[in-house]
């Protein structure tokens with residue numbers, strides 16, 4: 001049975017739709033690009049009940065260390081963990097954040113992400129993509145087996161890039177809408 005991430009995101013035991021059709025559907029590993037079953041829970045951030053679900057290999061990689069959230073205050077980490085959750089709830093909430101106001105300002109989560117890439121506050125999409133590609137390539141676990149520092153940097157880069165990507169998409173959507181709504 002092919003597991004489908006979209007069915008299982010969030011509250012797999014409380015599924016309203018399709019629950020009867022695929023009761024054995026499995027949650028997938030939350031690591032981007034991994035299609036193994038996600039059976040190992042791992043806290044998303046300190047002091048938060050939210051969990052990632054990874055396959056064994058990625059849970060081990062995750063548990064070797066993650067210092068991205070350590071650099072943030074608890075409140076920021078909580079906010080960021082929410083921002084990184086895929087799905088309508090995060091997008092709904094993002095509508096009320098400070099981005100997309102037309103002045104080009106970035107949220108604190110974005111500023112933290114840019115700092116991780118050593119990029120200036122006004123870095124453009126090309127610079128962000130290039131920095132992310134470089135970090136991901138330099139620190140990829142496949143090329144750095146048994147190197148916990150590289151694993152940490154790799155995961156931090158993935159998380160930071162996701163923050164920037166989601167925010168940019170949100171801004172683009174906000175910029176495209178007003179003409180129709182006004």
Ligand SMILES: [Zn+2]
Nearest residue numbers: 029034055058
């Ligand atoms: Zn995995």
